[in-house]
Amino acid sequence: MSSLLNDPSITKLIIFALVGMVAVLVVALIFLGIRKNIYYVDEFGEEVEPVRKNAGKLFGRNPDEMPEPRVQAAPAAEEKPSFFHKAEPELEATRAVPVAVKPQAATGVVLSIRIGEDEEERTVTQFPCVIGRGSSCDLMIAESAVARNHTRLFMKDGMINAEDLADHNGTFVNGTRLGKGSRTVLHEGDRLNMGRALVKVEKVLY
Numbered sequence: 559m560s561s562l563l564n565d566p567s568i569t570k571l572i573i574f575a576l577v578g579m580v581a582v583l584v585v586a587l588i589f590l591g592i593r594k595n596i597y598y599v600d601e602f603g604e605e606v607e608p609v610r611k612n613a614g615k616l617f618g619r620n621p622d623e624m625p626e627p628r629v630q631a632a633p634a635a636e637e638k639p640s641f642f643h644k645a646e647p648e649l650e651a652t653r654a655v656p657v658a659v660k661p662q663a664a665t666g667v668v669l670s671i672r673i674g675e676d677e678e679e680r681t682v683t684q685f686p687c688v689i690g691r692g693s694s695c696d697l698m699i700a701e702s703a704v705a706r707n708h709t710r711l712f713m714k715d716g717m718i719n720a721e722d723l724a725d726h727n728g729t730f731v732n733g734t735r736l737g738k739g740s741r742t743v744l745h746e747g748d749r750l751n752m753g754r755a756l757v758k759v760e761k762v763l764y
Contacts, residue, residue, distance in 0.1 A: 669681075685711060690705055690706050691706050702753070703755075717743050719744065
């Protein structure tokens with residue numbers, strides 16, 4: 559044994575071995591010191607102990623004490639066509655069909671009657687309406703050139719018509735003579751000449 563210790567090469571090996579062991583111990587102590595200062599956090603940012611095998615805890619905490627996980631709502635799944643049901647047929651665009659609008663029926667007429675400088679406005683809502691000089695007329699015009707029964711206003715197909723009844727002077731509508739027994743539809747603005755009287759259609763009532 560003494561001969562081995564006296565051997566310089568053996569002594570060097572022993573010294574290197576001791577130095578190596580001391581170095582390993584120093585490194586181990588440093589590692590343990592650093593590891594002691596390291597801390598861990600869970601997904602909620604709270605400090606936890608490192609996971610130990612068979613420790614019975616998750617991230618250093620009892621599973622019963624863990625907060626509820628934050629669940630994000632899953633995006634709505636895109637509905638896939640079923641192979642067992644027929645797809646609903648797309649509705650065709652409905653064509654707009656023009657509808658014939660029936661004209662509204664007239665209910666009366668507003669007339670202005672002028673003889674010379676005198677003018678009067680009358681509203682007629684009862685038909686037939688006979689215009690003339692006679693006292694039995696529905697609308698009497700006291701003018702000698704107007705016949706006793708000169709013109710008749712009546713309703714037909716919802717429109718007001720004028721019929722000439724005069725024997726001599728006749729009824730002129732917008733400058734055109736009707737002729738006895740002839741009739742025409744009246745519109746707003748039409749002018750009827752009866753003798754020296756001018757009757758203008760001011761407004762048709764509906």
